[in-house]
Amino acid sequence: MTQTWTLADHRVFAPPAGAEGEALLFGADQASLFAIDRATREVIDRWRQRGAIDLDEVPLPDREVLDALAEAQLLVPSAWLRKSPRPAIDPATVPLATLVLEAAQACNLRCTYCYAGGGSYGGEARVMRPELAARAARHLVEASGDRESVTLVLFGGEPLLNLPALKAAVLEGEAAAAERGKKLVVSITTNGTRFTPEALDFLAEHRIGVSVSIDGPPDLHDANRPYVGTHGRGSYADVVDGVARLRERTGRPPAARVTLNPDQWARIPEVFEHVLGLGFLEVGIAPTSPVSAKLLPTPEQDEALLAGFSSLAQRFVAEAERGRVLPFSNLLDLLAKLHLGQVKAVPCGAGLGYVAMDAEGAFFLCHRFAGNGKFRIGDLDAGIDHAKVRACLDEQAAPREDACSSCWARSLCAGGCHYENHQRESELGLPQGGSCHFIRRWIELGIRTYGALRADPDHPVLAFLGRRADG
Numbered sequence: 001m002t003q004t005w006t007l008a009d010h011r012v013f014a015p016p017a018g019a020e021g022e023a024l025l026f027g028a029d030q031a032s033l034f035a036i037d038r039a040t041r042e043v044i045d046r047w048r049q050r051g052a053i054d055l056d057e058v059p060l061p062d063r064e065v066l067d068a069l070a071e072a073q074l075l076v077p078s079a080w081l082r083k084s085p086r087p088a089i090d091p092a093t094v095p096l097a098t099l100v101l102e103a104a105q106a107c108n109l110r111c112t113y114c115y116a117g118g119g120s121y122g123g124e125a126r127v128m129r130p131e132l133a134a135r136a137a138r139h140l141v142e143a144s145g146d147r148e149s150v151t152l153v154l155f156g157g158e159p160l161l162n163l164p165a166l167k168a169a170v171l172e173g174e175a176a177a178a179e180r181g182k183k184l185v186v187s188i189t190t191n192g193t194r195f196t197p198e199a200l201d202f203l204a205e206h207r208i209g210v211s212v213s214i215d216g217p218p219d220l221h222d223a224n225r226p227y228v229g230t231h232g233r234g235s236y237a238d239v240v241d242g243v244a245r246l247r248e249r250t251g252r253p254p255a256a257r258v259t260l261n262p263d264q265w266a267r268i269p270e271v272f273e274h275v276l277g278l279g280f281l282e283v284g285i286a287p288t289s290p291v292s293a294k295l296l297p298t299p300e301q302d303e304a305l306l307a308g309f310s311s312l313a314q315r316f317v318a319e320a321e322r323g324r325v326l327p328f329s330n331l332l333d334l335l336a337k338l339h340l341g342q343v344k345a346v347p348c349g350a351g352l353g354y355v356a357m358d359a360e361g362a363f364f365l366c367h368r369f370a371g372n373g374k375f376r377i378g379d380l381d382a383g384i385d386h387a388k389v390r391a392c393l394d395e396q397a398a399p400r401e402d403a404c405s406s407c408w409a410r411s412l413c414a415g416g417c418h419y420e421n422h423q424r425e426s427e428l429g430l431p432q433g434g435s436c437h438f439i440r441r442w443i444e445l446g447i448r449t450y451g452a453l454r455a456d457p458d459h460p461v462l463a464f465l466g467r468r469a470d471g
Contacts, residue, residue: 002054002056003077003078004052004053004054004077004078005052005053005054005055005066005070005075005076005077005078006050006051006052006053006075006076006077006078006081007044007047007048007050007053007069007074007075008027008028008029008073008074008075008076008080008081009027009028009029009408010025010026010027010028010044010074010408011025011026011028011408012024012025012026012036012041012044013025013026013444013447013448013451014041022035022036022037023035023036023037023038023041024036024447024448024451025040025044025074026408026447027072027073027074028407028408028409028410028411029073029343029411030073030341030343030411031337031338031341031342031343031411031412032072032073032074032341033338033341033447033450033451033454034072034074035451035454035455039065040065043061043062043065043066044065044069046062047062047066051078052078053066053075055067086345088390088393088394089345089346089352090386090390091351091352091384091386091389091390091393092386094352094353095143095144095145095146095147095353096139096140096143096144096145096147096150096353096355096384097144097147097150097151097349097353097354098150098151098152098153098349098353098354098355099136099137099139099140099150099151099152099153099355099356099357100153100155100354100355100356100357100366100367101128101133101136101137101152101153101154101155101159101165101169101356101357102121102128102155102156102157102356102357102358102359102367102370103127103128103133103154103155103156103157103159103162103165103166103169103359104119104127104128104156104157104158104159104160104161104162104165104359105119105120105121105123105125105126105127105156105157105358105359105370105371106119106120106125106126106127106156106157106158106161106162107119107120107156107157107158107161107191107228108158108161108191108193108194108227108228109158109191109193109225109226109227109228109235110226110227110228111224111225111226111259112223112224112225112261113224113259113261113288113289113291113295114291115289115291115368115419115423116156116157116370116371117371118228119156119157119158120157120371121358121370121371121372122371122372123371125157126359126360127161127162127165127359128162128165128359128360129165130164130165130167130168130169131168132165132359132360132361132380133165133166133168133169133172134168134169134171134172135172135361135380136169136357136361136380137152137168137169137170137172137173137176138172138173138175138176139380140152140173140176141173141176141177141180141182141184142176142180143384144182147182148182148183149182149183149184149185150173150177150182150183150184150185151184151185151186151187152169152170152173152184152185152186152187153186153187153188153189153367154166154169154170154186154187154188154189154208155188155189155356155367156189156190158190158191158193158194159188159189159190160188160190160194160195160196160199161194163196163198163199163202166188166202167202170186170202170206170208173186174206185209186206186207186208186209187208187209187210187211188203188208188209188210188211189211189213189257190210190211190212190213191212191213191225191235191239192212192213192214192235192238192239192242192243192246193227193235193238193239193242194242195242195243195245195246200245200246200249200250201249203246203249203250204249204250204251207250209254209255210246210250210252210254210255211254211255211256211257212239212242212243212246212254212255212256212257212280213225213239213256213257213258213259214236214239214240214243214256214257214258214275214278214280215258215259215260215264215271216258216260216264216267216270216271216274216275217236217270217271217274218234218236218237220260220264220267220271221234221235221236221239222234222235222236224259224260224261224264240278243278243279243280244279247279252281253279253280253281254280254281255280255281255282255283255284255329256275256276256278256280256281256282256283256284257284257286258271258272258275258283258284258285258286259285259286259287259288260285260286260287260288261288261295262287262288262295262296262297262298262301262305263301265287265297265301265304265305265308266301266304266307266308267308268285268304268305268307268308268309268311268312269308269311269312269315271285272285272312272328276327280327281327282327282328282329282332283327283328283329284328284329284330285308285309285328285329285330287305289368289419289420289423290420290423290424290428291423293428296428296430302437302438305438306438306441306442306445309330309331309442309445310445312326312328312331313328313331313445313446313448313449316328316331316449317449317452317453320452320453320459320461323460323461325461325464331446331449332465332468333468334412334442334443334446335446335449335450335453335465336465336466336468337412338412338446338447338450339450339462339465339466340466343411343412344411344412344413344414345414346393346414346415347413347414347415347416347417347418348366348417348418350365350366350369350393350418351365351366351377351389351390351392351393352389352393354366355377355384356369356370357380358370358371361379361380361381362376362378362379362380363376363377363378363379363380363384364376364377365377365389365392365393365418366418366419368419369418369419369422374392375392376388377389377392393418396415396418396421396422397415399425399432400415400416400421400432400433403432403433403436407436407440408440409439409440409443412443413439413440413443416435416436416439420435
């Protein structure tokens with residue numbers, strides 16, 4: 001019986017209207033990317049609608065193109081398209097890699113968009129006991145199997161409200177890692193207002209990576225991130241001062257985490273420029289999570305968000321032409337995945353090597369679900385309930401299985417953030433896939449940006465992306 005072939009799921013991104021140049025061919029299954037000329041596009045268009053292709057019957061000029069597509073796994077045996085779905089990952093087989101420690105479920109700020117209920121995650125404000133923090137860090141190392149490196153994330157609330165627990169966790173984690181010949185990577189996410197001399201010494205001595213939340217110029221930051229109990233007094237000046245002292249003490253710049261409400265998305269380029277000018281290593285910009293209906297964006301605001309990101313992508317390409325890397329974290333992460341050809345089998349590592357622990361020792365699917373009993377997956381005494389993890393992940397994935405399986409962006413998205421989906425669909429009652437349109441457009445923006453870089457395979461920015469992907 002003659003073997004027949006079929007074009008694999010793909011997407012062709014034509015040059016912008018009125019522009020000359022090559023199109024980009026993206027393979028949906030492999031996250032592969034190729035530049036193609038007009039003749040190749042015409043061959044793909046001719047054969048796309050054929051249910052099955054007998055290569056022996058294809059005219060020679062088209063056959064050469066189809067053979068090249070087969071080599072790139074974009075033309076595959078028809079039988080491959082009927083293959084069984086990939087089996088679900090068994091959480092019990094995935095050793096622990098990252099533990100997010102909710103060391104202080106309390107905060108000295110009251111951010112307008114906080115998904116953590118003012119840092120307490122829906123309960124009473126509380127802090128973790130140092131001995132519990134130490135046990136958690138040792139558990140991370142001991143549950144990491146054959147991993148050579150593990151990551152401890154110090155989190156809150158505001159984690160620097162509980163320096164004793166942070167010290168206990170890091171010291172115990174370092175000792176446990178040394179005993180087993182592993183590397184312990186420690187990072188902290190902080191609001192930047194608690195850089196006391198003692199805290200700065202701790203961060204410097206243990207070379208802890210620091211991410212600081214800052215939302216742009218004073219008017220935006222202070223509107224978003226006021227102190228608690230001060231009738232709206234903003235924290236911008238203290239954060240800027242704290243970051244300067246952090247750099248002086250550690251000799252290393254922190255990363256910036258920017259969060260913006262929908263009515264602030266039109267100012268993204270301005271915000272990026274302002275924050276970068278404060279001396280941060282790189283800047284990531286996150287739209288607010290829909291913790292309430294009032295934070296759901298309008299279509300016009302979604303367009304403003306994409307326009308802001310597009311502006312930064314254009315600037316990224318312009319800087320790359322000068323051999324420089326624009327430190328826009330969102331785009332760098334996406335470009336690194338494209339450079340590596342990294343296919344996502346799951347949206348993230350939640351429950352699969354990545355868990356969060358609250359101040360009382362309970363494990364949750366991820367840090368954003370802390371305090372939500374539905375996503376509680378065990379505790380430090382009993383360990384992780386892998387069956388509960390699988391049940392949580394299956395429940396999150398089931399409603400979008402059909403839509404995701406036919407989406408061209410699936411290999412780079414895999415369904416989107418579990419927390420965001422839960423908020424939109426379960427808490428706010430919105431239709432499934434409410435953020436899919438934006439995600440696809442963002443991924444297309446990344447593909448086009450990467451396509452502009454890869455014309456020169458020796459481009460220094462590509463080498464930087466390779467190092468980022470490996471690291």
